[in-house]
Amino acid sequence: MEILHVSAExxxxxxxxxxxxxxxxxxxxxHDEGHVAKVVMPAYRNKxxxxxxxxxVHQAGMWLGHDWYHFNVLKETENVLGFDLYLVDIPGLLxxxxxxxxxxxxxxxLGFQVAVxxxxxxxxxxxxxxxxxxxxxxxxPFLLKYGYKYSRLATTPTVLTIHNxxxxxxxxxxxxxxxxxxxxxxxxxxxxxxxxNPLAAAIKCAWRVTxxxxxxxxxxxxxxxxxxxxxxxxxxxxxxxLNGIDTKVWDPSSDPMLDVNYxxxxxxxxxxxxxxxxxxxxxxxxxxxxxxxxxxxVDDKGADLLPEIIGRSLHETGNKxxxxxxxxxxxxxxxRLEQTRNFAPSGLALYxxxxxxxxxxxxxxxxxxxxxxxxxxCGLNQxxxxxxxxxxxxxxxxxxxxxxxxxxxKGGFGIRFxxxxxxxxxxxxxxxxxxxxxxTTFNRIRKTILKLDHSWNKSAQEYIDLYTSLKx
Ligand code: GLC
Numbered sequence: 301m302e303i304l305h306v307s308a309e310x311x312x313x314x315x316x317x318x319x320x321x322x323x324x325x326x327x328x329x330x331h332d333e334g335h336v337a338k339v340v341m342p343a344y345r346n347k348x349x350x351x352x353x354x355x356x357v358h359q360a361g362m363w364l365g366h367d368w369y370h371f372n373v374l375k376e377t378e379n380v381l382g383f384d385l386y387l388v389d390i391p392g393l394l395x396x397x398x399x400x401x402x403x404x405x406x407x408x409x410l411g412f413q414v415a416v417x418x419x420x421x422x423x424x425x426x427x428x429x430x431x432x433x434x435x436x437x438x439x440x441p442f443l444l445k446y447g448y449k450y451s452r453l454a455t456t457p458t459v460l461t462i463h464n465x466x467x468x469x470x471x472x473x474x475x476x477x478x479x480x481x482x483x484x485x486x487x488x489x490x491x492x493x494x495x496x497n498p499l500a501a502a503i504k505c506a507w508r509v510t511x512x513x514x515x516x517x518x519x520x521x522x523x524x525x526x527x528x529x530x531x532x533x534x535x536x537x538x539x540x541x542l543n544g545i546d547t548k549v550w551d552p553s554s555d556p557m558l559d560v561n562y563x564x565x566x567x568x569x570x571x572x573x574x575x576x577x578x579x580x581x582x583x584x585x586x587x588x589x590x591x592x593x594x595x596x597x598v599d600d601k602g603a604d605l606l607p608e609i610i611g612r613s614l615h616e617t618g619n620k621x622x623x624x625x626x627x628x629x630x631x632x633x634x635x636r637l638e639q640t641r642n643f644a645p646s647g648l649a650l651y652x653x654x655x656x657x658x659x660x661x662x663x664x665x666x667x668x669x670x671x672x673x674x675x676x677x678c679g680l681n682q683x684x685x686x687x688x689x690x691x692x693x694x695x696x697x698x699x700x701x702x703x704x705x706x707x708x709x710k711g712g713f714g715i716r717f718x719x720x721x722x723x724x725x726x727x728x729x730x731x732x733x734x735x736x737x738x739x740t741t742f743n744r745i746r747k748t749i750l751k752l753d754h755s756w757n758k759s760a761q762e763y764i765d766l767y768t769s770l771k772x
Contacts, residue, residue: 301335301336301428301429301764301767301768302335302336302337302338302425302426302427302428302429303327303330303335303336303337303338303427303428303429303431303767304338304339304340304420304427304429304430304431305323305326305327305337305338305339305340305431305433306339306340306341306413306416306430306431306432306433306437306440307319307323307339307340307341307432307433307434307436307437308341308342308399308400308409308412308433308434308436308437309323309341309399310323310324310339310341310381310385311323311324311325312324312348312381313341313344313346313348313381313385313387314341314342314344314346314348314399315656316399316400317595317596318463318543318678318679318680319433319434319463319464321545321546321680322433322463322512322543322680323339323341323433324381324546325544325545325546325549325756326544326756326759326760326763327339327381327382327383328381328382328383328546328548328756329544329755329756329757329760330383330760330763330764331382331383333760333761333764335764336384337383338383338384338385338386338427339381339383339384339385339386340373340385340386340387340388340416340419341385341386341387341388342387342388342389342390342394342399342408342412343372343374343387343388343389343390343394343395344394344395344396344397344398344399345395345396345397346397349387352376352377352378352380353376353377353378354374354375354376354377354387355374355375355377356372356373356374357373357374357375357386358372358373358419358422358423359371359372359373360415360418360419360422362411362414362415362418362480363480364393364407364410364411364414364478365475365477365478366477369390369391369392369393369411369415370390370391371388371389371390371391371411371415372388372389373386373387373388373389373415373419374386374387374388374389375387388412388415388416388419390408390411390412390415393407393408393411394408394411394412396408406469406471406475406478407478409436409437409469409498410439410478410479412436413436413437413439413440413443414443414479414480416437416440417440417443417444417447417450417453417480418449420453421449421450421452421453426452426453426456427456428456428457428767428771429456429457429458429459429767429770430444430456430457430458430459431458431459431461431763431767432458432459432460432461432502432506433460433461433463434461434462434463434464434467434499435467435468435469435498435499435502436469436498437502438460438469438498438499438500438501438502439479439498439501439502440458440502441458441460441501441502441505441506441507442482442486442489442490442501442502442504442505443479443480443482444456444458445486445505446482446483446486446489446505447479447480447481447482448480448481448482448483449480449481457507457508457767457770457771458505458506458507459506459507459508459509459510459763459766459767459770460502460503460506460508460509460510461509461510461511461512462499462503462509462510462511462512462520462677463511463512463677463678464675464677465499465511465520465524465525465527465677466525466600466675467499468492468497468498468499468500468525468526468527469497469498469499470492470493470495470496470497470498471495471496472495472496473494473495473496475496476490476496489501489504489505492526492527492530493526499527500527500530503527503530503531503534504530504534506537507537507770508537508538508539508766508770509534509537509538509539510538510539510540510541510763510766511538511539511540511541511677512540512541512542512543512677512678512699513540513541513542513543513677513678513698513699513701513702513703514539514540514541514542514702515540515697515698515699515701515702516540516676516677516678516698516699517538517539517540518540519697519698521535539766541759541762541763541766542678542699542702542703542759543678543680543683543699543756543759544683544754544755544756544757544758544759544760545680545683545684545687545754545755545756546755546756547687547753547754547755547756550660550684550687550688551687552567552570552664552687552688552689552750555660555664557656557657557660557661558574558660558661558664559573559574559577559661560573560574560664562664562689563750564689564747564750564751567689567746567747567750568743568746570664571664571665571667571688571689571690571746574661574664574665575590575665575666575667577661577665578590578624578661578662578665578666579622579665582624582649583645583646583649584622584624584646584649585622585646588620588621588622589620589621589622589667589668589732589733589736590621590622590623590624590665590666590667590668591621591622591623591624591666591667591668591669591670591693591729591732592623592624592625592626592662592663592666592668592669592670592690593606593623593624593625593626593627593669593670593671594625594626594627594659594662594663594669594681595627595671595681596627596628596629597625597627597628597629597630597633597634597637597652598629598630598633599630599674600673600674600675600676601671601672601673601674601676602671602672602673602674602695602720602725603627603629603630603633604630604633604636605672605720605721605722605725606623606625606633606637606640606672607633607636607637607639607640608722609670609672609722609725609726609729610623610640610644610647610648611640611643611644612722612726613726613729613730614644614647614648616726616730617729617730617733619644619646619647620733621647621729621732621733622646622647622648622649623647623648623649624648624649624650624651624662624666625637625648625649625650625651626651626653626655626658626659626662627651627652627653627654628652628653628654634652637650637652638650638652659684663684663685663687663688663690664688664689664690666685666690667690667691667732667736668690668691668692668693668715668732668736669681669682669685669690669691669692669693670693670725670728670729671692671693671694671695671700672695672717672720672725673694673695673697673698673700673720674695674697674720675697675698676694676695676697676698676699676700677698677699678698678699679694679698679699679700679703682694682699682700682703682704682714683703683754686703686713686749686750686752686754687749687750687752687754688750689746689747689749689750690749691707691713691714691715691732691735691742691745691746691749692704692714692715693714693715693716693717693725693728693729693732694714694715694716694717695716695717695718695719695720695724695725696716696717696718697720700716701716703754704716707735707741707745713745713748713749713752714749715728715731715732715735716728
């Protein structure tokens with residue numbers, strides 16, 4: 301079976317969040333199972349583009365409203381990702397470094413989607429299924445079904461995966477003219493709440509809709525940033541498939557980003573050594589339990605709670621714990637964290653920014669990973685933490701609920717808490733400290749979690765079963 305994944309991100313080409321990790325790993329596993337999985341994404345002007353080699357496989361032009369754009373489709377030639385990677389280059393539109401946050405993101409991603417549809421329409425290797433990820437690719441199921449020039453593709457099955465329904469890509473009806481002509485009777489398919497809503501359009505038009513964990517799918521029926529009614533209406537074609545992680549990239553026994561590699565037998569020594577180096581670098585006391593937070597500093601991830609959680613925990617425990625936060629995002633949260641660090645430099649270390657290698661070292665060197673998320677469709681960080689023997693402390697929501705069992709329960713290994721509140725999270729911190737003191741249980745848990753299997757093996761097959769069910 302031939303699958304074409306369409307996405308705005310793919311690791312290591314361009315990464316903002318977990319979407320990139322999923323799109324960088326899932327095709328590899330599908331490939332290993334004997335399918336042909338390919339990825340197409342925008343050709344951002346970034347390091348990956350300048351450091352790798354590409355061949356031109358398609359050249360054409362397109363109208364985006366009144367503007368004419370020339371576009372190229374480039375194919376990476378060395379198979380560095382383990383599957384075919386295609387980049388859509390649209391000079392004057394997509395040729396910027398950053399992925400999101402440009403004033404014309406609506407036009408940029410519309411242009412990308414029209415170019416993908418135009419190219420696939422002409423391509424001799426038409427895929428058996430087009431798998432679209434998040435709202436940046438949400439117009440594709442609509443365009444293929446109702447766009448006049450894509451009638452050849454009208455019967456190509458489309459699957460939408462929602463990685464995060466908080467972001468929907470809405471724009472005003474005044475931009476309708478940007479779309480290639482389509483069956484106007486179907487114009488309502490684009491609408492949600494008086495705007496053109498790419499995520500809603502995809503939920504309506506894709507043949508199947510998946511989310512990245514079963515619990516998140518359930519939660520969306522009552523809390524989907526305004527799309528609840530639509531998801532309830534379309535519930536028959538939805539399902540939740542838990543993400544996996546790339547266990548070849550994330551492997552403490554061979555990870556090249558670590559100074560010290562380790563396995564389940566050498567975990568104690570390996571983590572101790574890594575923690576020592578980290579604490580030295582960040583001026584923290586290696587004898588204390590180290591709790592890390594890695595991720596975007598936004599309210600959805602509960603990052604706004606961190607300054608107070610950290611301040612209170614340090615106060616309550618008499619500075620018997622250290623925190624290390626790696627991430628960037630909301631400027632106000634960044635500023636509040638900096639203030640907290642200035643008051644308690646020995647209890648909190650900060651790295652504002654994104655650093656993939658440092659993230660690997662943190663998973664390896666930390667004792668606990670904290671995820672007080674308000675919304676967590678799947679969450680990959682808890683799985684990376686488990687793989688590196690770091691105990692996750694998670695709020696029970698979405699994928700966190702599906703992957704972490706509390707150590708007080710049968711077969712448990714993590715710390716769960718119910719509310720994304722300062723009170724609940726500080727209680728979780730106290731439990732973490734107790735666990736840290738109980739060395740026998742702590743070490744037993746470390747050894748157990750390192751061996752849990754969160755690879756894509758199972759979920760990759762679930763996607764294949766889903767595609768197969770769409771073949772007539
Ligand atoms: C988004 C979600 C995250 C999920 C990731 C990959 O970033 O917020 O929970 O793990 O997508 O699906």
